[in-house]
Amino acid sequence: MATTVAPSNDQMTDEEWKARQELAATYRIFAMMGWHEAIFNHITVKVPNEDGAFLINPYGLHFSEVKASNLVKIDIDGNKLDGSEYPVNKAGFVQHSLFHRHLHDAHCIIHTHTTDTMAVCSMEGGLQPVNFYACNFIGRLSYHDFEGVTVREEEGERLLENLGSNRILMLKNHGPVVIGPTLPIAVIQYWALQRACEIQVATMKAGEPIAVPQEVVDVHQRDISQTQASAEPGRAEFDAWVRQVDRIDTSWRE
16 A cells, blocks of 8 residues: 655654554445444554554544544543544544553454444354354354443443453444454454355345354364465455555545
């Protein structure tokens, strides 16, 4: 992904500008895919080489309106660090700050309300081993009971406990939280989870699904890394989506 010149700002590093562009591109990818919910939902990333600083979408803008320059820089408590004119969605960062604070590998966190991921989060048994993509995740997902809108910090202990060592948390009756050590990894994980949920919902509408045996799931998970398209996991797919976004609109780079 080519990087354009950062706006004049003595306090912004080249690394931060690159992170801003990559995150802005991600919001546009999600908009292109239809993975948006009016002005709600959120994707956050850590600011490189700056402890306790994060980037989040400006509350009030659609994902398709997000640019590198209008992302909001905040601290671990959600306080603005860059004088942005836009507010931050409390329901967005209370949850994200918890994981960013306690998980050393939580560089990027994605939470959106797509129809199919919410449907599977609302099903008894959650994601089932009934399709190729679902087999990626069996045994690697955690679940958390619905407690209402996520604005109460006291829910955090239970969120962390239920997540455990996994990095995807299915909020029951709500939607998924995908946590990644890099943004491209988080995005490709979200895409595969979205596909798994879409296919499960479609299959269950069509008839009785065929369950994949656990021993086959184990072989699938052992071998899936052989399909990786680039040295950096998720990078080839991410760059391909960015090229698609650029054919629609390049203003995210600004």
